[in-house]
Amino acid sequence: MPYHTPNVADGLCFSSNLKHIVPPSLRNILTEMYNDIYNKKQLDIKANPNLEYLAKQNVLLLNTALTVERGSPGSHTELWKPFTNYVLNKISDRKTDNIVIFLLWGNKAKEYKPIIEKNNFNIIYEAAHPSPFSAYNGFFGCRHFSSVNETLRFYNENSINWIDEIN
Secondary structure, eight states: OOOSSSBBBSSSSSSSSOOTHHHHHHHHHHHHHHHHOOSSSSTTTOOSSTHHHTTTTTOOOOOOOHHHHHHHHTTHHHHHHHHHHHHHHHHTTOOOOOOOEEEEEEEHTTTTTTHHTTTTTEEEEEOOOOOTTTTGGTTTOOOOOHHHHHHHTEEEEOOOOOOBBBB
C-alpha cells in the first residue's frame, strides 16, 4: 500500500482522494501553501487534498518509498532506494539546460542531494519533513511554494498554481 494508514492515499506522494480525510503531513503541506501563497494563518478546509492538479502542471511528486507496510512508516525505504536512485539519476543526467527544482523535505529526501547536485541546472530547496513530528522544526515557514514560483518566473517559466480549491 502507498500509505501506512489504509484507504487514505491515492498513489501520488502525500495526496488523498478522500475530501473528508486529510492525512496529517498533507494537512501541514496545505497549511504551509496557504500561509505562503495567501498569507493566511489557518488552513482553509476548501483546499483539495487530491494533488493530481499539481502533476498536471509538471510537478513530479516522488516519495523515497512508494509502498509501505500497514502501520509501519518507512518500512519499504530500502526496497525502493534503487528505483529512487534511478529516477533521480535520469533527471540529473538529462542533456538540456532546463532547470529542475527539487523540494527535499526530511532527512531521507536530503540523502539524495548528491545525485541531484551533479547537474548545475538543478535547484534545491530543503526543509524538515511536513510530518506533525517535524513540521515545526523548519517545514512551517520554509516558503518553498512562493520560492519555486519566483525561481520559475526568473527563468521565464510558468509558475505553479499550488492551491486547488474544492467547490
